[in-house]
Amino acid sequence: MKQEITDRQKEILQFIAEFGQENGYPPSLRDIAAHFGISSTNGVAGHLEKLVTKNFLSKESNSSRALSITEKGWLVLSDEGLTSEKEADNPFALPLLGRVAAGFPIMHYDNIEGSVVVDPSMLRERKDSFALKVKGDSMINAGIFEGDIVVVHKQIFASNGDIVVAQIDGEVTVKTYLRKNNQIILLPANEKYEPIVISQNSNFTLIGKVTGVTRCLN
Amino acid sequence: MKQEITDRQKEILQFIAEFGQENGYPPSLRDIAAHFGISSTNGVAGHLEKLVTKNFLSKESNSSRALSITEKGWLVLSDEGLTSEKEADNPFALPLLGRVAAGFPIMHYDNIEGSVVVDPSMLRERKDSFALKVKGDSMINAGIFEGDIVVVHKQIFASNGDIVVAQIDGEVTVKTYLRKNNQIILLPANEKYEPIVISQNSNFTLIGKVTGVTRCLN
DNA sequence: TTGACAGGTGTACATCTGTTCACTAATTTA
DNA sequence: TAAATTAGTGAACAGATGTACACCTGTCAA
The missing domain is CATH 1.10.10.10 (Winged helix-like DNA-binding domain superfamily/Winged helix DNA-binding domain)
Known part of the structure; x- marks a missing residue:
């Protein structure tokens, strides 16, 4: 055909x-x-x-x-890095991103390792949302553990206190957003880690805001 | 303002x-x-x-x-639970329990305040599962905050270390299960609270095991 | 009691916007 | 090589759609 x-x-x-x-x-x-x-x-x-x-x-x-x-x-658009529904028959599924390759747009199909079903209350706009598997323990005091899945609404702005997903030098990270004196600081929620101050020269991109967390204990 | x-x-x-x-x-x-x-x-x-x-x-x-x-x-709209279909015939929806009335079976319709969509990976058996809104902060070191929704698989047994839902004197609680020397101890994950030792005379029922956690940050 | 505000009505009109028609050129396919 | 398809052009027009104006009723607070 x-x-x-x-x-x-x-x-x-x-x-x-x-x-x-x-x-x-x-x-x-x-x-x-x-x-x-x-x-x-x-x-x-x-x-x-x-x-x-x-x-x-x-x-x-x-x-x-x-x-x-x-x-x-x-x-068709997902091949172009534009995506919404990973599974056409499931309106509650989001594309699940695992390892994010540097240099590719975050929604590139190579980064998508499956899908995850989430409650709509976690979504702003489903077509602008995706799920991301958390790596590292920098946010445990915010109740976000390694292996958790966060629901992310794609947006390039944030408010102080928002938990955000950002890309720094190609690495994807989840942190609490603080903008102070015209400077962006990414705050961990774990005493083991230091805040990340985003300097002018940083290769920094704000990807989105975390709108939900899910954890499987099976 | x-x-x-x-x-x-x-x-x-x-x-x-x-x-x-x-x-x-x-x-x-x-x-x-x-x-x-x-x-x-x-x-x-x-x-x-x-x-x-x-x-x-x-x-x-x-x-x-x-x-x-x-x-x-x-x-503003998130306060309305603006939602897609949260219907009982939705294969990913579980009944959501909020306040649990003493004296009623836990799945009594008075306890059910809605439904929540969860990923199937959190489920053992969907027909034996329900969701429960968490009250209290006794489990925050396990990444379970007040207001979170836990997915629960109905079962009357547990293993050491399982996070369980139990009913004590009519109150529903979420705790970590420990059975030691033929005695059941329910461990909080917050230094503010003491372990609960279940004595022989306790009005205690094990309701199920927590198989997933979800949290909405909208 | 009066003024402000919420929540409208009815009408006219300007502009936005999609549809339709007749047409052309380049490329692809049979 | 001819037909089909793709990718448009230009113009006209009908209908969708938002704006603007003068006005009304009910409620509430000062």
């Missing part, structure tokens, strides 16, 4: 996903056209029609911004 | 969230109006303006469906 997606269609689907994540609402045809330098709304409409026909996208006719990426669409 | 949300505003914010989750794109003013039986788009616009002013929502002017719930908005 040759119901495959063309490069251009994939680019457009990816733009729809990114636009939605950045803005909280989908793009209009004119938004898509502006991004790709397409001067005709019909040119965009043609691509969307194909994406709908191939079941990568669903849309409501005669309704503005009524675009919604299907499960299949997300699977 | 009295920057609080009114009941009606919260209802509208909740509708926006639910609509977004169900449809993949936000509602229009007319969608919101139709849902609430409001005949004027200006009535809805007034509420949205207030939600924006109070920073529960952000919106783009002169742009359709350009609504996005803010972090603060999601925090």
Whole structure:
């Protein structure tokens, strides 16, 4: 069956996903056209029609911004590092990240080792969330042990006191966030470890906020 | 500061969230109006303006469906347990027990205050499992905090070192199990508390073993 | 008792936005 | 080599959608 997606269609689907994540609402045809330098709304409409026909996208006719990426669409995008549902049939599953390879986007498929089911109360936005297996014991006083799984909402900002997931020099870490005097300090919750002060030159990326913790005792 | 949300505003914010989750794109003013039986788009616009002013929502002017719930908005909604389906037929849901009334069987419907979704790896046998909201801080060194939800497998036996749920004089407690010299001792994991020695006359019932812990940080 | 606020109504209108039509060029496939 | 497909262009238009204005009722606090 040759119901495959063309490069251009994939680019457009990816733009729809990114636009939605950045803005909280989908793009209009004119938004898509502006991004790709397409001067005709019909040119965009043609691509969307194909994406709908191939079941990568669903849309409501005669309704503005009524675009919604299907499960299949997300699977295609997961190859691009854009992902939501790992298992199409389980709405409560999140992709589970184990070892995170340096140099790759965190949601790269090489980092995903499975999925985990979590209660929706732990989720902000499921499509913007993932699960991460904790390594190390730096957060035990916050009740986060090695081997625990934390639920993470992808966001590039945090408030003081939030437990966050960050990437420092390629290493992924879970810590408590503190911003003080325009400086970011990552606080462990274990006397064995020192706070990490993020200097200007640090290769630091805030990945998200921890919104839940789960631990298996079987 | 009295920057609080009114009941009606919260209802509208909740509708926006639910609509977004169900449809993949936000509602229009007319969608919101139709849902609430409001005949004027200006009535809805007034509420949205207030939600924006109070920073529960952000919106783009002169742009359709350009609504996005803010972090603060999601925090408000988390108090409502804004959720996907938490239904009994959900294979990942367990009954959630909160306050346990003395004198009633623990699975009595009066004790069940809802349900919680858990990963199957935490389960021995789902039909013999339930979830329990933790009260008290006696187990914090085991990474079990007040308000956490523990997954419990119903069983009347335990091994040394198991974290168990037991009922003593009608009170439900979570502790570490130790059987020594034919005597049962329930060990807290907090220096503030003393071990509980179960005497022959104690009104003691072992209810089950803790097989998982979940904690919501939203 | 009065003013502020919440929660609207009804109407008009401007702008956003999607659909439709006729058309073209380049590439791919049979 | 011709047909099919991809990827658009340009224009017109219909409908969706948000904004703005004047207004109303009920509740609550000063």
